[in-house]
Amino acid sequence: MSDPRGFLKVRTRREMAERPVEERIKDWFDVHAEHGAQPWTREQASRCMDCGTPFCMTGCPLGNVIPEFNDLVSQGKWEDAYDRLSMTNNFPEVTGRVCPAPCEHACVLAIHQPATAIKNDEVTIIDQAFALGYVRPMPPQRLTDMTIAIVGSGPAGLACAQQLTRAGHTVVVYERDDAIGGLMRYGIPNFKLDKHLIDKRIEQMEDEGTRFMTNMEIGKDISWDELRSRYDAVVVAIGSGAPRDVAIPGRDLDGIHFAMDFLPDTTRRLYGVQPHADISAKGKHVVIIGGGDTGSDCLGSSIRQGAKDVTVLQINPQEPLERPENHPWPTYARTYQKTTSMQEGGEYLYSTDSVSFDGLEDDLDRVDVDETSVPAGFVADSHGHVRGLKIVSVELDENGRRVHVPGTERVIPADLVLISVGFAHPDTATLLDQLPVELDGRGNVSRDAQFSTTQDGVFVCGDAGRGQSLVVWAISEGRSCAASVDKYLTGVTELPSPIAPTDRPMTLPLKALVH
Numbered sequence: 001m002s003d004p005r006g007f008l009k010v011r012t013r014r015e016m017a018e019r020p021v022e023e024r025i026k027d028w029f030d031v032h033a034e035h036g037a038q039p040w041t042r043e044q045a046s047r048c049m050d051c052g053t054p055f056c057m058t059g060c061p062l063g064n065v066i067p068e069f070n071d072l073v074s075q076g077k078w079e080d081a082y083d084r085l086s087m088t089n090n091f092p093e094v095t096g097r098v099c100p101a102p103c104e105h106a107c108v109l110a111i112h113q114p115a116t117a118i119k120n121d122e123v124t125i126i127d128q129a130f131a132l133g134y135v136r137p138m139p140p141q142r143l144t145d146m147t148i149a150i151v152g153s154g155p156a157g158l159a160c161a162q163q164l165t166r167a168g169h170t171v172v173v174y175e176r177d178d179a180i181g182g183l184m185r186y187g188i189p190n191f192k193l194d195k196h197l198i199d200k201r202i203e204q205m206e207d208e209g210t211r212f213m214t215n216m217e218i219g220k221d222i223s224w225d226e227l228r229s230r231y232d233a234v235v236v237a238i239g240s241g242a243p244r245d246v247a248i249p250g251r252d253l254d255g256i257h258f259a260m261d262f263l264p265d266t267t268r269r270l271y272g273v274q275p276h277a278d279i280s281a282k283g284k285h286v287v288i289i290g291g292g293d294t295g296s297d298c299l300g301s302s303i304r305q306g307a308k309d310v311t312v313l314q315i316n317p318q319e320p321l322e323r324p325e326n327h328p329w330p331t332y333a334r335t336y337q338k339t340t341s342m343q344e345g346g347e348y349l350y351s352t353d354s355v356s357f358d359g360l361e362d363d364l365d366r367v368d369v370d371e372t373s374v375p376a377g378f379v380a381d382s383h384g385h386v387r388g389l390k391i392v393s394v395e396l397d398e399n400g401r402r403v404h405v406p407g408t409e410r411v412i413p414a415d416l417v418l419i420s421v422g423f424a425h426p427d428t429a430t431l432l433d434q435l436p437v438e439l440d441g442r443g444n445v446s447r448d449a450q451f452s453t454t455q456d457g458v459f460v461c462g463d464a465g466r467g468q469s470l471v472v473w474a475i476s477e478g479r480s481c482a483a484s485v486d487k488y489l490t491g492v493t494e495l496p497s498p499i500a501p502t503d504r505p506m507t508l509p510l511k512a513l514v515h
Contacts, residue, residue: 156462219430
């Protein structure tokens with residue numbers, strides 16, 4: 001360690017400065033005003049205690065060797081830090097920006113002080129590496145004669161592709177959209193993840209030998225069984241694309257959309273790509289059902305589009321400010337944290353459920369809705385446009401079940417409703433028709449301990465097999481799946497396998513600490 005007493009000398013945690021709200025809501029650039037190494041970066045990294053048992057590593061499914069790269073940052077050894085980080089993480093430019101940092105929740109220092117700024121160290125390392133030219137192609141020393149198709153170019157598919165390409169296999173990544181990146185490309189707003197970072201990584205992967213095919217929807221442009229016959233192995237990394245819906249009266253009114261119809265179009269317009277649904281929040285009363293990260297992204301995007309106002313509905317109560325007793329250290333604890341979008345405006349209504357949508361016939365004049373009554377002319381008609389949403393407060397009964405609070409029903413104005421309540425399972429319709437695989441009880445693609453499906457030579461990784469999860473889990477799944485594919489093709493593998501398909505947060509095996 002550069003300073004074994006660093007955590008005693010530096011007790012205050014510091015974050016990257018953000019641009020003023022009034023400035024950043026006028027554009028789609030990164031919300032941060034600082035990037036790369038700062039005068040205080042090395043001092044902050046010195047707060048890492050280099051614990052004998054690094055619980056931060058058990059919190060990270062990638063098995064990042066966090067104390068080592070923290071120590072290298074504290075010494076200003078940027079190339080060494082990048083080499084250490086990139087041994088376990090293919091895309092730190094993504095995790096360093098959008099991961100909720102379960103590693104910091106497991107930080108030993110966090111028991112009595114603010115956690116070590118692990119996430120900030122990670123993003124600083126990769127930003128320095130890009131700026132100083134340390135991110136170079138790593139092509140294989142020799143090529144095998146094995147070919148692999150990977151369907152889906154999200155974090156799981158790309159991590160799997162990069163690992164297998166570096167092992168010497170010929171890898172082709174198929175993406176149904178017009179650009180590579182999956183939800184990293186079109187699902188995460190540009191102010192959180194600038195797309196030039198994805199472009200840089202794709203350029204590196206192309207120089208290593210990975211091939212990319214865009215505008216190719218498997219099952220339509222080429223069948224699944226044909227794909228299997230062309231390649232020695234196929235990896236299904238299609239994500240969890242079937243959104244959860246809200247089954248309440250008036251759902252078929254116009255103006256009600258899923259969040260993942262709204263967010264991708266926002267980025268498409270920004271980059272001059274024709275939007276699919278062309279949904280805009282400009283001048284509208286926007287209501288977002290669901291208060292998670294995706295709901296926050298919808299909030300920030302709606303504000304930048306010029307929404308009249310934005311209301312975010314969260315059926316759960318507001319998270320506690322401190323770690324609750326039922327989430328003891330070092331588990332991941334959901335505590336209240338204002339996202340950058342929450343800092344920019346909008347109103348969050350906690351412990352609130354949606355009851356029904358109300359609408360106006362298209363030929364009627366718009367009528368604003370107050371919070372106590374439904375104006376004359378409101379009808380739940382499938383030919384009309386949504387104009388209001390009836391909501392109600394909820395509380396827990398003696399059995400811990402959510403119940404509506406009598407007398408709390410009211411209507412809020414809603415010209416645009418965005419449903420952001422997560423995803424149910426992957427879209428497997430064509431896969432089941434053309435290359436039948438078994439599904440698990442939740443509708444995800446079933447796999448064994450080696451990420452293999454019930455079809456020989458067909459593997460699955462990421463949300464398609466695990467279910468909706470974090471980007472850091474997707475990358476880890478892609479890396480582990482790559483090791484299984486490599487072993488299937490060659491009989492042995494030297495690729496790391498940080499997790500098993502059955503691993504869940506804070507149940508990681510010891511092997512995650514040694515790769």
